[in-house]
Amino acid sequence: MDHDRSRDLYDRALSVLPGGGNSTVRAATEPYPQFAARGESGHIIDADGNRYIDWVMGLGPLLYGHDLPQPVESAIQSRVSEGPMYGLPTEIEVEHAEFVRRHVPSVEMLRFVNSGTEATVSAVRLARGYTGREKVVIMQGGYHGAQESTLVKGDRRAPRPSSMGIPDEFAKHTIRIPFNDTETATQVFAEHGGEIACVLVEPILANKGIIAPIEGYHETLRDLCTDHGSLLVFDEVITGFRVGGLACA
Numbered sequence: 001m002d003h004d005r006s007r008d009l010y011d012r013a014l015s016v017l018p019g020g021g022n023s024t025v026r027a028a029t030e031p032y033p034q035f036a037a038r039g040e041s042g043h044i045i046d047a048d049g050n051r052y053i054d055w056v057m058g059l060g061p062l063l064y065g066h067d068l069p070q071p072v073e074s075a076i077q078s079r080v081s082e083g084p085m086y087g088l089p090t091e092i093e094v095e096h097a098e099f100v101r102r103h104v105p106s107v108e109m110l111r112f113v114n115s116g117t118e119a120t121v122s123a124v125r126l127a128r129g130y131t132g133r134e135k136v137v138i139m140q141g142g143y144h145g146a147q148e149s150t151l152v153k154g155d156r157r158a159p160r161p162s163s164m165g166i167p168d169e170f171a172k173h174t175i176r177i178p179f180n181d182t183e184t185a186t187q188v189f190a191e192h193g194g195e196i197a198c199v200l201v202e203p204i205l206a207n208k209g210i211i212a213p214i215e216g217y218h219e220t221l222r223d224l225c226t227d228h229g230s231l232l233v234f235d236e237v238i239t240g241f242r243v244g245g246l247a248c249a
């Protein structure tokens with residue numbers, strides 16, 4: 001396979017984009033990533049014309065592959081022809097929110113955001129604002145995007161930022177516990193229950209292999225949060241619209 005064009009694009013990218021890309025994940029392939037030119041159904045074609053089966057699918061959102069069904073494509077084109085954005089609320093936002101609420105039983109109200117990070121940052125801020133507390137419980141091996149409160153490593157006794165540029169104060173408020181360990185969760189609530197704003201958890205841990213919850217784990221988290229006035233946040237960036245019908249929650 002010829003990769004000359006991808007290599008040239010990567011060389012150019014290195015001089016204008018730090019690390020050669022706009023995401024460390026996309027730029028990580030050694031010695032250089034394949035640059036995508038277009039998608040076709042379940043395949044992706046790179047800048048050199050090589051064709052691959054696409055196991056990445058936009059890192060998740062392309063549930064039906066690269067070919068948009070005709071009605072979806074027409075709807076997008078018709079919207080774009082009316083102007084790309086307004087800075088005012090629009091009817092379609094209300095319609096879309098009603099649609100999601102109608103189809104996902106756990107959803108009562110929603111806020112549309114631009115990324116998973118924005119969603120989890122908002123959820124943590126909401127939980128802190130609502131409870132007036134600062135601590136956030138997360139799972140070892142979980143991932144909730146590029147936010148200060150969850151980019152934390154170390155065990156719960158010695159948490160520290162997992163990236164430069166994050167003040168230690170953020171990590172101090174984060175309690176990392178092992179997923180599926182009800183005993184530790186119970187202990188953490190016994191020690192800090194009155195300080196915990198929320199537990200943030202992927203219903204199925206999906207950023208460290210795929211780890212399903214043991215029987216009763218989420219029910220235990222639910223009970224602990226209810227008993228201590230904390231919020232339980234399901235981060236369904238990966239599981240949403242794929243698992244358990246339309247969502248795990």
Ligand SMILES: Cc1ncc(COP(=O)(O)O)c(C=O)c1O
Nearest residue numbers: 115116117143144145235237238
């Ligand atoms: C479970 C989970 N939450 C949040 C995020 C962050 O999403 P984004 O990259 O859109 O900010 C990711 C990204 O992979 C994720 O897997």
